[in-house]
Amino acid sequence: MHGQCGLFFRTYAGEARIFPSRFLMVSMGLFGAVLCLAPLAMNNYLISILCLINIAVIGAVSLNLLTGFCGQISLGHGAFFGVGAYAAAYLASLGLPFLAVLPAAGLVTAAVGMFFGLPSLRLKGIYLAIATLAAQLILEYVFLHWDAVTGGSSGMAVDHPEMFGFSFDTDAKMFYLTLAVAALCVLCVRNVMRTRLGRAFVAIRDHHLSAEIVGVDLFAYKLRAFGISSFLAGVGGALWAFYTMYITPEQFGIGLSVSYLAMIIIGGLGSVLGGVFGAVFITILPEFLNFLAHHAGAFFTDISGALLAMKEGVFGLVLVLFLIFEPEGLANRWRLMKAYWKLYPFAH
Amino acid sequence: MEYYLQLFISGLVVGSIYSLVALGFVIIYKATKVVNFAQGELVMVGAYVCFALTVQAQLPFLVAFLMTLAFSFVLGIVIERLILRPMIGEPIISVVMVTIGLSSVLKSLVQLFWGTQIQVFPPVLPQEPVMIAGLPVAPVYLAAFALSVILFLIFSAFFKYSRLGISMRATAFDQQAAASMGIGIKNIFALSWCIAAMVSSIGGVILGNINGINAQLGHLGLKVFPAVILGGLDSLLGAALGGLIVGVLENVCDGAAKEFLGLGGFKDVAAFILLVVILMIKPYGLFGAREIERV
Numbered sequence: 001m002h003g004q005c006g007l008f009f010r011t012y013a014g015e016a017r018i019f020p021s022r023f024l025m026v027s028m029g030l031f032g033a034v035l036c037l038a039p040l041a042m043n044n045y046l047i048s049i050l051c052l053i054n055i056a057v058i059g060a061v062s063l064n065l066l067t068g069f070c071g072q073i074s075l076g077h078g079a080f081f082g083v084g085a086y087a088a089a090y091l092a093s094l095g096l097p098f099l100a101v102l103p104a105a106g107l108v109t110a111a112v113g114m115f116f117g118l119p120s121l122r123l124k125g126i127y128l129a130i131a132t133l134a135a136q137l138i139l140e141y142v143f144l145h146w147d148a149v150t151g152g153s154s155g156m157a158v159d160h161p162e163m164f165g166f167s168f169d170t171d172a173k174m175f176y177l178t179l180a181v182a183a184l185c186v187l188c189v190r191n192v193m194r195t196r197l198g199r200a201f202v203a204i205r206d207h208h209l210s211a212e213i214v215g216v217d218l219f220a221y222k223l224r225a226f227g228i229s230s231f232l233a234g235v236g237g238a239l240w241a242f243y244t245m246y247i248t249p250e251q252f253g254i255g256l257s258v259s260y261l262a263m264i265i266i267g268g269l270g271s272v273l274g275g276v277f278g279a280v281f282i283t284i285l286p287e288f289l290n291f292l293a294h295h296a297g298a299f300f301t302d303i304s305g306a307l308l309a310m311k312e313g314v315f316g317l318v319l320v321l322f323l324i325f326e327p328e329g330l331a332n333r334w335r336l337m338k339a340y341w342k343l344y345p346f347a348h
Numbered sequence: 349m350e351y352y353l354q355l356f357i358s359g360l361v362v363g364s365i366y367s368l369v370a371l372g373f374v375i376i377y378k379a380t381k382v383v384n385f386a387q388g389e390l391v392m393v394g395a396y397v398c399f400a401l402t403v404q405a406q407l408p409f410l411v412a413f414l415m416t417l418a419f420s421f422v423l424g425i426v427i428e429r430l431i432l433r434p435m436i437g438e439p440i441i442s443v444v445m446v447t448i449g450l451s452s453v454l455k456s457l458v459q460l461f462w463g464t465q466i467q468v469f470p471p472v473l474p475q476e477p478v479m480i481a482g483l484p485v486a487p488v489y490l491a492a493f494a495l496s497v498i499l500f501l502i503f504s505a506f507f508k509y510s511r512l513g514i515s516m517r518a519t520a521f522d523q524q525a526a527a528s529m530g531i532g533i534k535n536i537f538a539l540s541w542c543i544a545a546m547v548s549s550i551g552g553v554i555l556g557n558i559n560g561i562n563a564q565l566g567h568l569g570l571k572v573f574p575a576v577i578l579g580g581l582d583s584l585l586g587a588a589l590g591g592l593i594v595g596v597l598e599n600v601c602d603g604a605a606k607e608f609l610g611l612g613g614f615k616d617v618a619a620f621i622l623l624v625v626i627l628m629i630k631p632y633g634l635f636g637a638r639e640i641e642r643v
């Protein structure tokens with residue numbers, strides 16, 4: 001029996017396909033089916049974690065488009081996410097239907113994101129990171145003080161989303177909604193990366209001067225990266241508002257921006273899959289620590305409090321260890337694992 | 349008018365602490381090109397160590413202060429050796445994220461040992477205010493200002509005249525050339541972290557004497573960015589002036605916003621609005637070295 005001992009592309013179109021092999025298509029289909037059936041076998045707590053993961057995936061994948069693919073470091077992604085949440089909450093309170101609110105929140109966020117992306121014309125690297133840090137703090141201030149729209153420090157309540165008379169009023173229903181939107185967003189980023197736009201982003205990241213010389217309009221494409229990325233972040237933020245049903249300015253602080261950056265670093269910069277891995281990892285980490293604190297508390301009475309206090313420290317430590325020992329992230333580890341099993345009995 | 353003069357003076361004091369922290373930031377950036385997001389946490393750790401030595405271990409203040417400096421020196425070496433050295437040659441985002449990770453580790457360690465409540469230093473300097481230009485000013489404020497000026501002068505001289513300072517500047521300018529002239533690059537990197545940690549802990553001790561300390565002290569580190577961007581990321585003079593300007597500006601803007609617009613808490617963003625404006629019109633700051641790109 002003769003077969004290919006690997007994946008070989010004979011055309012560019014073949015390489016650019018979303019599912020390059022039939023095996024991948026089948027296994028992704030199976031994965032999707034398992035994911036759809038999962039809530040049936042889970043309690044509400046586990047389903048709520050899955051919902052949070054779905055929303056985090058949107059945030060992480062969108063940030064990876066901007067930072068991982070286009071090389072523009074953003075420390076303001078949490079605030080952009082918040083703009084989406086507040087826009088959704090405000091528009092929903094005006095009585096707009098859910099299906100209109102979701103893209104509208106994305107568009108508002110895209111406008112804000114592109115505005116704060118304007119300095120990227122002149123700035124790069126660390127200067128841009130600091131400019132986006134300023135965006136984060138200025139937007140936080142706006143959330144806290146624009147009482148008429150954001151409700152100030154007391155926050156805003158949001159209703160369950162409704163579509164064609166169907167109300168998403170349980171965690172399980174929200175899970176399917178967030179899963180669908182997250183899948184759409186991941187597909188959108190994957191598709192953007194297969195086009196001229198995506199290739200321009202990668203060119204800008206790899207060497208901005210060379211990119212400009214081969215005809216990439218740096219400013220226009222950087223601005224588009226900010227626009228697309230913050231559009232998706234806005235959609236994620238809107239889902240967050242609909243899911244938590246109550247938003248306050250503290251939810252969208254610098255900590256959120258940092259945790260999105262941590263997701264894409266731990267998952268793998270410049271990889272759609274990496275964004276997904278990182279989002280899963282960082283969302284599960286605190287829940288895992290809770291679990292640990294809960295169970296360790298039975299044996300050592302005073303350790304659970306200390307473990308909870310250490311939550312942020314563990315997050316920082318994981319981040320530092322990943323950067324030192326696994327700088328390519330989980331996506332690379334996954335690739336190495338696949339390569340190992342592909343050749344399993346004959347490693348060389 | 350007196351209201352604004354008062355704001356101006358308290359701005360100068362806060363600004364002199366920003367200057368100290370910014371000085372530490374610039375020293376690290378100058379020598380290693382690392383942008384340190386954990387600068388505020390170094391301030392916090394210094395303040396808490398000094399607090400533990402004076403209040404919890406009952407040592408005289410001066411002894412505690414010197415021991416704090418020694419501790420910061422060691423902390424700087426440990427951080428550089430364990431965390432920053434493996435990151436040499438990595439992309440900017442990795443280096444930025446490693447310092448952010450470091451900042452959360454330091455913050456949670458402080459919370460673990462000392463909790464989140466505000467802690468107050470015993471008064472070291474006399475409490476009666478000194479009159480300056482008809483305004484009462486606490487001696488702590490004067491000491492803070494004087495100390496920052498002295499430290500700035502010391503470091504300027506250090507970078508200009510001492511062998512070590514010159515080799516640090518050489519390293520900043522061109523690592524390869526410096527290494528081939530016989531400068532131990534790794535020692536220079538470690539040294540710059542030590543100095544930065546020490547300067548920051550001095551800032552922390554002063555702050556502890558003025559306001560008391562709590563686990564939110566690390567937020568001070570963010571205020572460093574407007575200061576260093578205004579002054580130029582790699583300029584000592586810029587850091588010193590930038591810190592003072594930012595301190596004064598945020599206090600005066602805060603007062604003005606309260607009086608004319610009825611906005612509270614404007615202090616937190618005034619500096620960052622300034623930051624965006626500077627980045628748009630003069631990205632390399634007042635005294636920073638311009639990067640020129642040629643193809």
